[in-house]
Amino acid sequence: MSEVRPVPFRGGGFRPRSIGVVGPIVFVVLISAWEAASRLGLITPLVLPAPSEAAAAFWELLETGRLWLHLSASLQRLVVGWTLGTLVGVSAGFAIGLFSLARAGLMPVVSALFPIPKIALLPLFIIWFGIGEGSKVATLFFGTFFPTVIATYAGVDGVDRTLIRMGQSFGLTWWSIVRKIVLPGALPAILSGFRISASIAIILLVAAEMIGAEFGIGAYVLLAGNLMATDQLIAGVAMLSVMGLTVGFLISRAERLLLRWRG
Amino acid sequence: MELRLDGITHRYGAVTVLDGIDLAVGSGQVVCLVGPSGCGKSTLLRIIGGLEMPTGGAVHLMGEPPEGCFNPLTYVFQDFALLPWRTAADNVSLVLEDHPLSAEARSAVVADVLARTKLTDFANAWPRQLSGGMKQRVALARALAVRPAVMLMDEPLSALDSQTRELLMEDLIGLWERERFTAVYVTHNLLEAVRLGHRVVVLSRRPGRISEQMTIDTPLAERDMADPILLAKAERLWVAMRDEAAAADRELLHV
Known part of the structure; x- marks a missing residue:
């Protein structure tokens, strides 16, 4: 019974919180430092243009009305390709998850074709679907189809079987079980599949637009690169970043x- | 409705799980199935409910289902089996949606069963917001909604703490007093069995056979766990099961 000491606290930590203001501050600091370094001549414009120059290039794009041409062309391809790939991919994923025959037949095909970088097939797609929109949409379609199939069937496989047995024990129809138990149960996996397929779609979009496209962010970036117009290049890349962030936000x-x- | 099991035998590969189970459950009777773990009592319940095909034998239902019965054999699961993406009321509504009921009639049934299970205030709660006892009440409400003839309960109270279990047992007795449903109730808790069962059936270790049957005449509503007769019955069941349970505990799992 000698000394009385408080027990030291040793729990806590390992629980990162989100602090809203830090993100924007980091961006402001980074861009200001970059701008300041450019103005002070620490970074030569040839190596990396100042943010203000990239902003000017963007402004020019906006004023001449070409921004909309590029953006609408890209968004249209993205939306059409991604939507088709997702719709067909989710259906195929459900077929693999629900029917033994579909699983046995489709799984090997999916496994064999998934690892192929779809951009390598672009020349073939151009022959098959033409140099126009067809080949670009096809690239996006195949690029989003496979990850969607895999995310969907994994989600269907992961649905709690006791919930399905419960549905059967109450005499629910097969269609009700699929719609009210399997689909919502697989939805978290399907949505995280969307996140992956959407970023793949943006990457493929730019790559496809670099081959034979008049308009589109990818074409714009490629042209800027060929002309060594680095200010336009940065503006184009920033637009891609914003596009990716928007998709993630949605x-x-x-x-x-x-x-x-x-919850 | 009455239930009759004729020579139910079930094998998983080379392992015989159930061996020639004959059992009759009279209308309005609660039969508790007890037995050491792994004796196949849950398998037997799944067979009764048509969720598993027995290797041999058959289960028969006799008599007419009650008026307005949508699902004569209705299950109550140990882990509740609530859809986490549906609120309490929508979980109940789920099992009515495939039946020809108007939307008003359906919501009237949902409101009625939620009231009977004291859940009216929790109708719009998500399952994750509910305690274990509340979740099992929702599952009971869902089972009542289809007006079952026979309730098949697979350790419905085993996932709950002992106080909640006590409260739910009282609720179950209250519900049975009103509905007088037939029930097969699987449990490993002998006190639960002597509290809720008109008859207690003991299954032996694998291969599961009926090793003992006990009838308890005290009406359910009058049962009190301080009653020495009930305690003596539970004690007798334990004596009958003890060696089997010890042996079952030492068995390797082959699943």
């Missing part, structure tokens, strides 16, 4: 809306 919103039950 998927997060969809998740929050559709997966409310997860």
Whole structure:
């Protein structure tokens, strides 16, 4: 019974919180430092243009109205290719997840074709679907189809079987079980598949637009690169970043809306 | 409705799980199935419910289902089996949606069963917001919604703490007093069995056979766990099971 000491606290930590203001501050600091370095001559414009120059290039794009031409061409390809790939991919994933025959027949095909970088097939797609929109949409379609199939069937496989047995024990129809138990159960996996397929789609979009496209962000970036117009190049790359962020934001919103039950 | 099991035998590969189970469950009777772990009592319940095909034998239902019965054999699961993406009320509504009921009639049934299980205030809660006892009440409400003739309960209270279990047992007795459903109730808890069963059936270790049957005449509503007769019955069941349970505990799993 000698000394009385408080027990030192040794728990806590390992629980990162999100602090809203830090992100924007980091961006502001980085871009200001970059701008300042350019103005002070620490970075020569040839190596990397100042943010203000890239902004000017963007402004020019906006004023001449070409921004909309490039952006609409890209968004159209992205939306059409991704939507088709996703619709067919989710259907194929459900078929693999629900039917033994589809699983036995489709799985080897999916496994064999998934690892092929779809951009390597672009010349073939050009022969098959023409140099126009067809080949670009096809590249996006195949690029998004395979990851969607894999995410979907993994999601279907992961649905709690006791919930399915419950549905059967109450005499629910097969269609009800698929719609009300399997689909919502697989939805979290499907949505995280969307996140992956959307970023793959943006990468493939730019690559496809670098071959034989008049308009599109990829064409714009390629042209800027050929002309060594680095200010335009940075502007184009920034647009791609914004495009990716927007898609990510939309998927997060969809998740929050559709997966409310997860809290 | 009555239930009759004729020579139910079940094998998983070379392992015989159930061996010639004959059992009759009278209308309005609660039969508790007890036995050491792995004796196949849950398998037997799944066979009764038509969720698993027995290797041999058959289960027969006799008599007419009650008026408005949508699902004569209705299951209550140990882990509740609630859809996490549906609220309490929508989980109940799920099992009515495939039946020809108007939307108003359906919501009337949902409101009625939620009231009977004291869940009215929790109708719009998500399962993740509910305690284990509340979740099992939702599952009970869902089972009641289809007006079952026979309730098949697979250790419905085993995932709950002992206080919640006590409360739910009282609720179950109250519900049975009103509905007088037939029930097969699987449990490993002998006190639960003597509290809720009109008859207790003991299954032996694998291969599961009926090794003992005990009838308890005290009406369910009058049962009190301080009653020495009930305690003596539970004790007798334990004596009958003890060696089997010890042996089952030392068995390697072959699943």
